[in-house]
Amino acid sequence: MFNSKDICDRIRSFYPDSGECGKDLRITYDKDEHAWVVEASGWKRPMKTFVDEADVDACLSRGHCVGLSFQVGQMRANAGGGNIDEA
Numbered sequence: 230m231f232n233s234k235d236i237c238d239r240i241r242s243f244y245p246d247s248g249e250c251g252k253d254l255r256i257t258y259d260k261d262e263h264a265w266v267v268e269a270s271g272w273k274r275p276m277k278t279f280v281d282e283a284d285v286d287a288c289l290s291r292g293h294c295v296g297l298s299f300q301v302g303q304m305r306a307n308a309g310g311g312n313i314d315e316a
Contacts, residue, residue: 231289243298244305273309
């Protein structure tokens with residue numbers, strides 16, 4: 230299993246304007262949901278989304294990052310952090 234820093238670093242590789250890991254971009258694991266919680270406060274509006282652990286695993290272990298990048302990209306667009314088409 231990966232840790233929050235691994236996930237944050239990967240998200241920042243897609244979206245460098247996400248802010249600083251642990252400050253503007255916080256990643257935690259929700260055992261009840263079996264998902265990673267991504268909270269971003271570095272854009273115009275704070276946002277939170279859940280990313281399925283299978284999507285995170287696919288991205289970090291196999292480089293298949295569609296699920297993770299899409300989910301965070303949607304959150305980014307909704308938070309006023311950019312246009313999803315920029316990703």
